[in-house]
Amino acid sequence: MRGYTLFERVSRAFHDYPSLSKFVVISTVSGGGLIAYAEANTSSDAYTVAPPETGIKKKKVVVLGTGWAGTSFLKNLNHPTYDVQVISPRNYFAFTPLLPSVTVGTVEARSIVEPVRNIVRKKNVDVCFWEAECFKIDAQNKKVYCRSTKESNLNGKEEFSVDYDYLVVAMGARANTFNTPGVEENCHFLKEVEDAQKIRRTVIESFEKASLPNLSDEERKKILHFVVVGGGPTGVEFSAELHDFVNEDLVKLYPMAKDSVKITLLEAADHILNMFDKRITAFAEEKFSRDGINVKLGSMVVKVTDTEISTKVRGNGEISSMPYGMVVWSTGIGPHAITKDFMKQIGQNNRRALATDEWLRVEGCDNVYALGDCATVNQRKVMEDIAVIFSKADKDNSGTLTVKEFQEVIKDICERYPQVELYLKNKKMSDIVDLLKEAKGDVAKETIELNIEEFKSALSEVDTQMKNLPATAQVAAQQGAYLAKCFNRMEEAEKNPEGPLRFRGTGRHRFQPFRYRHLGQFAPLGGEQTAAQLPGDWVSIGHSTQWLWYSVYASKLVSWRTRALVVSDWMRRFIFGRDSSGI
Numbered sequence: 001m002r003g004y005t006l007f008e009r010v011s012r013a014f015h016d017y018p019s020l021s022k023f024v025v026i027s028t029v030s031g032g033g034l035i036a037y038a039e040a041n042t043s044s045d046a047y048t049v050a051p052p053e054t055g056i057k058k059k060k061v062v063v064l065g066t067g068w069a070g071t072s073f074l075k076n077l078n079h080p081t082y083d084v085q086v087i088s089p090r091n092y093f094a095f096t097p098l099l100p101s102v103t104v105g106t107v108e109a110r111s112i113v114e115p116v117r118n119i120v121r122k123k124n125v126d127v128c129f130w131e132a133e134c135f136k137i138d139a140q141n142k143k144v145y146c147r148s149t150k151e152s153n154l155n156g157k158e159e160f161s162v163d164y165d166y167l168v169v170a171m172g173a174r175a176n177t178f179n180t181p182g183v184e185e186n187c188h189f190l191k192e193v194e195d196a197q198k199i200r201r202t203v204i205e206s207f208e209k210a211s212l213p214n215l216s217d218e219e220r221k222k223i224l225h226f227v228v229v230g231g232g233p234t235g236v237e238f239s240a241e242l243h244d245f246v247n248e249d250l251v252k253l254y255p256m257a258k259d260s261v262k263i264t265l266l267e268a269a270d271h272i273l274n275m276f277d278k279r280i281t282a283f284a285e286e287k288f289s290r291d292g293i294n295v296k297l298g299s300m301v302v303k304v305t306d307t308e309i310s311t312k313v314r315g316n317g318e319i320s321s322m323p324y325g326m327v328v329w330s331t332g333i334g335p336h337a338i339t340k341d342f343m344k345q346i347g348q349n350n351r352r353a354l355a356t357d358e359w360l361r362v363e364g365c366d367n368v369y370a371l372g373d374c375a376t377v378n379q380r381k382v383m384e385d386i387a388v389i390f391s392k393a394d395k396d397n398s399g400t401l402t403v404k405e406f407q408e409v410i411k412d413i414c415e416r417y418p419q420v421e422l423y424l425k426n427k428k429m430s431d432i433v434d435l436l437k438e439a440k441g442d443v444a445k446e447t448i449e450l451n452i453e454e455f456k457s458a459l460s461e462v463d464t465q466m467k468n469l470p471a472t473a474q475v476a477a478q479q480g481a482y483l484a485k486c487f488n489r490m491e492e493a494e495k496n497p498e499g500p501l502r503f504r505g506t507g508r509h510r511f512q513p514f515r516y517r518h519l520g521q522f523a524p525l526g527g528e529q530t531a532a533q534l535p536g537d538w539v540s541i542g543h544s545t546q547w548l549w550y551s552v553y554a555s556k557l558v559s560w561r562t563r564a565l566v567v568s569d570w571m572r573r574f575i576f577g578r579d580s581s582g583i
Contacts, residue, residue, distance in 0.1 A: 060165045064134050065088050068096070068372060068476035084127045092116060137368075170480070172372055176333050182305055185304075188202065199326075206224060206226075235330040267296070272284055276521070277537070298314040304327060356371075360375070371476060379466050381463045382459050386455065423461065435459075474521075478517065522549050550570065
């Protein structure tokens, strides 16, 4: 087993000994919890600092949102010189990766939420929470304007303003309808806990309606036609959960409806799960075909009425309509109205999210940071700084760059421009010298000397590897933890942590730019089978990966209370099945 990762060893053990998985569910879940506990303790010890001196005025930090990014920031912020005020329309954090499980009762809604006050009450930072929604950000005067979500008896919803020294915008995003007619009025979304609960009630109501004695077969089939729009991870997982719910639980209770149920998954692209390895995509499509889930690829939704959904085939433009009972829309995200207004205010029009630099600072604003789904990181292009890089590396001012001179600064370049390292990996080049030799021709390593134009030619294609970060919980959580680290140290020095590119010998950043570390991704496919794509392009598919999914998700839950509740929900489902009550 030498050379394998922990995930690989666990998955291989489950694969070689299938019976092992039945006996270690408790130990794997609790083991994941112990990992999370160790991580939490380690990070807490690393960032603990001495209490502030008396008389020092605390900096006011306003955090908008209690999603993955905002909660991760709050959990990791430990410097007592901050006065933190959290504003969000919901007073809890929700573990959104389990929302598809909530829609069918595999997991209960309360099991995946944790009150914000529970999360911050034991911290050594002054944290105040207000349940309200922000409706305006005034970056020029450093104010945010908010409206209470609760109506008072006399004045309706109370409005108030809050001053800040630092603003952390972590408000997430909304479902993107692409302005498709009828979507807002007739479709269900799956972004919040309330959405999952509404879908659950609608599914049960559909089966109750279909069981009435006065319906024709055609009417029954229409009511029990469930359409899922979007073949990404959320749409695929919901389709799989719904299929299992119907075939493992509901058909036993509604025998009349057994032959009338139909699940259709619509995807505008050529394949579902496009962001996964092709092996996972092929397996998912094949499994859905075996399970009877109708996957329609290249189908773009153009209109949704209260009875029919219309699609256009991407190849020939043919438009067709089909009746449905329920539509779940899961096709990506777009900015909230408040985010759009703020982007317009600071000159970021026509963008899908707030643009930030690599330190998560909103471009065009002072002391405003944005992270999570509401923001996108603009990586600096190598070609924009090519002259600076060349002059810094050319220490003898000879006008040419030798391999030795370039090797002295390559670490700084890869740190500042991660696309360089990615480009070398994709080109299967073992060393940066290979890139220089390619530009110079077949010459000996020791004799390579490049002028500025040859240097530009050598690095001309590295910026093609730049990609936007995916809008996932994993990215948001890492951004929150990173920004908290910066804030924990920001007040300990006179200089700001951010700055222009610097090489060794002339000073370096106090903080490295944010770098996302991909830890892998899962795609539950139903029938106790899950696909996983882990670092190193390692792919695992099957029942053993499902147990790995259980362990990892249990370890990532925000508290021991939610871990216990979710694990008990999984065990209850194994023993008693899913609950079909219409509540």
